[in-house]
Amino acid sequence: KAGVTQTPRYLIKTRGQQVTLSCSPISGHRSVSWYQQTPGQGLQFLFEYFSETQRNKGNFPGRFSGRQFSNSRSEMNVSTLELGDSALYLCASSALGGIQETQYFGPGTRLLVL
Amino acid sequence: AQSVTQLGSHVSVSEGALVLLRCNYSSSVPPYLFWYVQYPNQGLQLLLKYTTGATLVKGINGFEAEFKKSETSFHLTKPSAHMSDAAEYFCAVSDRETSGSRLTFGEGTQLTVNP
Numbered sequence: 001k002a003g004v005t006q007t008p009r010y011l012i013k014t015r016g017q018q019v020t021l022s023c024s025p026i027s028g029h030r031s032v033s034w035y036q037q038t039p040g041q042g043l044q045f046l047f048e049y050f051s052e053t054q055r056n057k058g059n060f061p062g063r064f065s066g067r068q069f070s071n072s073r074s075e076m077n078v079s080t081l082e083l084g085d086s087a088l089y090l091c092a093s094s095a096l097g098g099i100q101e102t103q104y105f106g107p108g109t110r111l112l113v114l
Numbered sequence: 115a116q117s118v119t120q121l122g123s124h125v126s127v128s129e130g131a132l133v134l135l136r137c138n139y140s141s142s143v144p145p146y147l148f149w150y151v152q153y154p155n156q157g158l159q160l161l162l163k164y165t166t167g168a169t170l171v172k173g174i175n176g177f178e179a180e181f182k183k184s185e186t187s188f189h190l191t192k193p194s195a196h197m198s199d200a201a202e203y204f205c206a207v208s209d210r211e212t213s214g215s216r217l218t219f220g221e222g223t224q225l226t227v228n229p
Contacts, residue, residue, distance in 0.1 A: 004157070031214070031215055033215050033216070033217075035217075035219075042219060042220075042221050042222060043204065043206075043217075043219035043222075044219075045216050045217060045218070048214050048215055048216060050214060055214040056212070056214045056215070056216045058216075090157055090158065092157075092158075092215075094215055097214045097215040098215065099146055099208040099209065099212065099214070099216075100146050100163075100165045100208075101215065102148075102160050102163065103160075103215055103217065104160075105150075105157035105158040105159070107155070107156055107157045108157050
């Protein structure tokens with residue numbers, strides 16, 4: 001099976017712009033989670049989608065949003081970008097999003113905000 | 115809220131030496147526990163996980179970890195380090211009392227393997 005894919009892999013934006021990142025989960029997986037990785041804050045949970053519904057949300061401002069489509073592909077959007085949003089954004093998928101399940105991570109999208 | 119502490123942000127070992135990466139969690143209810151590895155410019159790959167059953171868990175690439183409830187620990191070990199083990203390692207937990215997938219990660223430990 002193909003792994004989790006994320007597009008684009010690299011992105012450069014300027015402050016105030018918005019950005020949309022895409023994640024395609026492993027075929028058959030219905031749960032998609034997003035994480036932000038920065039040197040200062042480490043890996044932090046953004047949100048999880050299951051069957052097109054947000055099931056869990058981390059402690060991030062409303063500028064961070066996401067959605068999931070009927071084919072389980074997911075997008076996350078960041079509006080009004082700030083310098084501190086520069087990070088590696090990782091997407092992970094699992095079959096049902098169970099807390100015991102292994103999450104399979106994509107390679108990430110590296111976002112640089114100037 | 116769950117939290118995970120990894121002692122030592124950087125660990126350096128010689129090739130062939132024992133690898134020991136420490137992880138402690140804070141939770142009144144033992145969580146599910148995971149170790150992930152991240153190679154440069156890549157995502158995270160699961161090494162092993164503990165959910166229920168045997169407290170000594172064997173993973174990929176010769177790694178293993180032991181869940182010790184009394185010490186709230188889940189340390190990762192490998193008897194003999196290989197150069198290819200150089201990477202960043204993350205301990206993570208998921209809360210048994212929540213629904214859906216949500217991992218809380220430790221700060222990570224960068225492992226260096228010296229020839």
